[in-house]
Amino acid sequence: MSSSGEDTLRFAEVSPPDGSARAATLCLAGADNTVASPAGPLGLGVLTTAAAWLAGCQGQCPPRLPSRTRVVVFAADHGIAARGVSAHATGTTRKMVTALTSGSGPLATAADAVGAGVRVVDIGLTDGDGEHALGHGSEPIDVADALTEADTLAAVRAGITVADAEIDSGTDLLIAGSLGVGGTTAAAAVIAALTGTEPVAVVGRGSGVDDHGWAAKTAAIRDALRRAKPHLADPLALLRTAGGADIAALTGFLAHAAARRTPIVLGGLPVCAAAMLAEELAPGTREWLLAASTSTEPAHDLALEHLNRAPLLDLRLGGDADAGVVATVSLLTTTVGALAD
Numbered sequence: 132m133s134s135s136g137e138d139t140l141r142f143a144e145v146s147p148p149d150g151s152a153r154a155a156t157l158c159l160a161g162a163d164n165t166v167a168s169p170a171g172p173l174g175l176g177v178l179t180t181a182a183a184w185l186a187g188c189q190g191q192c193p194p195r196l197p198s199r200t201r202v203v204v205f206a207a208d209h210g211i212a213a214r215g216v217s218a219h220a221t222g223t224t225r226k227m228v229t230a231l232t233s234g235s236g237p238l239a240t241a242a243d244a245v246g247a248g249v250r251v252v253d254i255g256l257t258d259g260d261g262e263h264a265l266g267h268g269s270e271p272i273d274v275a276d277a278l279t280e281a282d283t284l285a286a287v288r289a290g291i292t293v294a295d296a297e298i299d300s301g302t303d304l305l306i307a308g309s310l311g312v313g314g315t316t317a318a319a320a321v322i323a324a325l326t327g328t329e330p331v332a333v334v335g336r337g338s339g340v341d342d343h344g345w346a347a348k349t350a351a352i353r354d355a356l357r358r359a360k361p362h363l364a365d366p367l368a369l370l371r372t373a374g375g376a377d378i379a380a381l382t383g384f385l386a387h388a389a390a391r392r393t394p395i396v397l398g399g400l401p402v403c404a405a406a407m408l409a410e411e412l413a414p415g416t417r418e419w420l421l422a423a424s425t426s427t428e429p430a431h432d433l434a435l436e437h438l439n440r441a442p443l444l445d446l447r448l449g450g451d452a453d454a455g456v457v458a459t460v461s462l463l464t465t466t467v468g469a470l471a472d
Contacts, residue, residue, distance in 0.1 A: 148187030207255030208268025209313030255376025290383030
């Protein structure tokens, strides 16, 4: 990414993965059109597709096992949480971050199981004081812009900086995640805006809301979409209006990691919303993304369809279930190991 003036961003060009390495890996596994069985002689089925994706990203066949896998989680508070759109109480994002950084909880356990390190980036916590922290959460997107223009650009640039830091330190497989009460509401609003979908068709149960919470979430997204309508052709303006600091940072993170030819496994709904925005800002980003699983969130399916990313598994994960996403990485590495034998 290079800057061309204080208020504009220009992302580096994203080149495609190596198609020859991908095709050679499919052939190696017998999962191309040279055999009758779609599972291939190794019986790996769709797992071979994931290994071939990794081979293309690495530019070699067979693919090698990643030497350093990192889960990078961007944390932010969302003002829309005050509308009762989440089963979690407003203000509990900080507690979630504290638990994760101390190594407790499902996501930390899953990361440890696959040998991945975890980095939590405070980008938009209320009273945050991290290296990249804006120092505040977003505004309620049903009545106000989520962020100022300056904060939107700062968050995107922070994501770019974090991507550089991780890749420069030797990370060769990234898993993108998010933490933030109300995050799936903002993400669903962004996805609905980009796909032209009605609010009722994108709203899921998120953190486990009841019918009252579902109705509140639908109303919030409806009102956010009205405010976002003038900005549908401008990804940064859409981020500012209906997104949040975590989604903005993830947008920069995904686009820049793709430009630096680093494979990324997509986390939950906010990450998928950011992936759509990253593809708009840096075309070709999606080729560097692996969708781990289906989700119970209808907006998740819409995002993956828009990105043309077929999910590897059908686990029906929750919208913010990054732990389940991380757990699937073991299948990817197992497949890579089998191809190397």
